[in-house]
Amino acid sequence: MWTIFYTILLIVSITEAKPRTDVTVSGLSSGGAMTAQLHLVYSSTISGSGVLAGPPYYCAQGSSTRVDECFQLQSYVSAGTADPTSNLKNDPVYIFSGRYDPVVFPDIVKLNRKVFSSFGTDIKTNYEMRTTHGYITDNFGGPCEFPDLKYFINNCSFNLAYDVLNHIFGGNLTKPTKSVPLTGQFLTIEQPALMNPESVNITVLKHTNIFSYWANWLKTSTNTYKLPGSIEISSVGSSSFDKEGYVYYPTNCTKGEKCPIHVALHGCEQGKWRIGDVFAKKTGYLEVAELNNIIILFPQIIATHSDPSNKEGCRDWWGYTSSNYANKLGAEMAGVKKMIDSLRAINDALDV
Numbered sequence: 001m002w003t004i005f006y007t008i009l010l011i012v013s014i015t016e017a018k019p020r021t022d023v024t025v026s027g028l029s030s031g032g033a034m035t036a037q038l039h040l041v042y043s044s045t046i047s048g049s050g051v052l053a054g055p056p057y058y059c060a061q062g063s064s065t066r067v068d069e070c071f072q073l074q075s076y077v078s079a080g081t082a083d084p085t086s087n088l089k090n091d092p093v094y095i096f097s098g099r100y101d102p103v104v105f106p107d108i109v110k111l112n113r114k115v116f117s118s119f120g121t122d123i124k125t126n127y128e129m130r131t132t133h134g135y136i137t138d139n140f141g142g143p144c145e146f147p148d149l150k151y152f153i154n155n156c157s158f159n160l161a162y163d164v165l166n167h168i169f170g171g172n173l174t175k176p177t178k179s180v181p182l183t184g185q186f187l188t189i190e191q192p193a194l195m196n197p198e199s200v201n202i203t204v205l206k207h208t209n210i211f212s213y214w215a216n217w218l219k220t221s222t223n224t225y226k227l228p229g230s231i232e233i234s235s236v237g238s239s240s241f242d243k244e245g246y247v248y249y250p251t252n253c254t255k256g257e258k259c260p261i262h263v264a265l266h267g268c269e270q271g272k273w274r275i276g277d278v279f280a281k282k283t284g285y286l287e288v289a290e291l292n293n294i295i296i297l298f299p300q301i302i303a304t305h306s307d308p309s310n311k312e313g314c315r316d317w318w319g320y321t322s323s324n325y326a327n328k329l330g331a332e333m334a335g336v337k338k339m340i341d342s343l344r345a346i347n348d349a350l351d352v
């Protein structure tokens, strides 16, 4: 009797779909465009997104405001370079545009709603704030109404990171109050190594000394650490990836708790090359992550003058890496996906 009960329970828990918040993504401006690209293309992996002051998917050609003219996703699905769009149904999507945004005009940002609603996603919009083009916080950045050319972060007495993540995670996250002790691990990681999931030795993680190996990695690598194995960056082609990026593991996630992964994408002029870890540390993601056990990955893009030409250090949303920039063959798309795969492999190993 009990055996049967437990067998049923086991089957139910095995066949239950992965938590739909296992991997999610958000980003500002060109990071918002990349967010839409990642969610729409990798929808079997990514299940929620926050498109913040970013243009809609595959819309860089010309200045068209007709979404159907710039829409290529279906042909990518047919070609196998994007996941089936049926995965997108009911996925949470948050769209933000400041009323005074002079960089990506509100009418352009709002086209994201047309794109995402055509797939039955669960959309929350934030279009009413009297603010400009930047990441909105309640405690850091320039005055709310004016472009902050230093960091593109604006203090508007509003916690955007919380609002985005709270929508993505179903509306039940703990909200940071005044000050949250960030007692987890903020890591500078080698992006090329993390883009090589094969280099995460699951055998070692699973059997030998999972906690002394990985937890030790978390404890000791306050600076740079290379995952074991060869670095294989050629597979992601010519891209603007920086050598280093950041990951935050909230306190409980360093102690073996399996935590969901959220990818937070900076916009142009916001990479490590220009503002260090300010985007990662001052936009409010870390406090929400710490209080709610969410691992945050901050992939970093660098400015490059040639091969590719990307002088402001933007995410590729118009094709500077290749014409496949918005599908699975795109260097920056594949690179972020590989970093996600590594973190998931490590998470899976933690599940023993």
Ligand SMILES: *[C@@H]1O[C@H](CO)[C@@H](O)[C@H](O)[C@H]1NC(C)=O
Residues within 6 Å of the ligand: 138, 139, 140, 141, 155, 156, 157
């Ligand atoms: C953020 O804005 C509020 C309201 O204007 C202000 O009281 C606060 O001092 C500002 N904080 C910072 C760090 O600029």
Ligand SMILES: *[C@@H]1O[C@H](CO)[C@@H](O)[C@H](O)[C@H]1NC(C)=O
Residues within 6 Å of the ligand: 170, 172
């Ligand atoms: C939100 O959290 C409260 C308190 O833990 C719980 O009672 C409630 O069921 C949760 N709601 C959802 C939608 O998860």
Ligand SMILES: *[C@@H]1O[C@H](CO)[C@@H](O)[C@H](O)[C@H]1NC(C)=O
Residues within 6 Å of the ligand: 201, 202, 203, 204
């Ligand atoms: C992983 O580690 C195990 C144990 O040290 C070793 O036998 C195996 O060859 C490693 N695998 C890879 C792919 O490096």
Ligand SMILES: *[C@@H]1O[C@H](CO)[C@@H](O)[C@H](O)[C@H]1NC(C)=O
Residues within 6 Å of the ligand: 252, 290, 291, 292, 293
């Ligand atoms: C972290 O774990 C401790 C000990 O289990 C628990 O008391 C605490 O509530 C957890 N924190 C979060 C944010 O889940």
